[in-house]
Amino acid sequence: MNFTYSKKEKLKSRKLIDSLFVKGKSVSKYPIKLIYLKTEVQENAIIQAGVAVPKRNFKSAVKRNRIKRLLREAYRLNKHQVFNNSEDAFAFLFLYLGKEMPDFVNIDRDMKAVLSKFLEREKLS
Numbered sequence: 170m171n172f173t174y175s176k177k178e179k180l181k182s183r184k185l186i187d188s189l190f191v192k193g194k195s196v197s198k199y200p201i202k203l204i205y206l207k208t209e210v211q212e213n214a215i216i217q218a219g220v221a222v223p224k225r226n227f228k229s230a231v232k233r234n235r236i237k238r239l240l241r242e243a244y245r246l247n248k249h250q251v252f253n254n255s256e257d258a259f260a261f262l263f264l265y266l267g268k269e270m271p272d273f274v275n276i277d278r279d280m281k282a283v284l285s286k287f288l289e290r291e292k293l294s
Contacts, residue, residue, distance in 0.1 A: 198282040
């Protein structure tokens with residue numbers, strides 16, 4: 170199993186992020202919302218992922234960065250669920266919708282739930 174989150178797996182393309190918000194589908198398990206879009210394989214990465222925490226809910230950059238770090242870590246540890254069960258290329262954006270500071274145990278549990286919901290939805294379509 171590959172538990173890395175390398176540079177090529179990071180979602181950085183402004184165009185791709187904009188199209189995620191316009192054309193993307195979403196699954197949600199409060200407090201995490203996953204917005205995803207089927208894409209062409211780019212830079213040998215099947216899935217490109219990014220994280221976002223709204224400034225409206227967390228004014229402090231330190232808190233936002235902490236939550237983003239927790240989201241990236243939870244994704245890094247659980248991405249094998251998606252890699253092993255999907256052939257298509259996707260762009261992912263994880264949004265944190267909660268209003269209180271999370272701990273890693275809850276984020277990890279919710280990340281697993283969101284990824285399994287995503288896989289169920291993709292198998293249906």
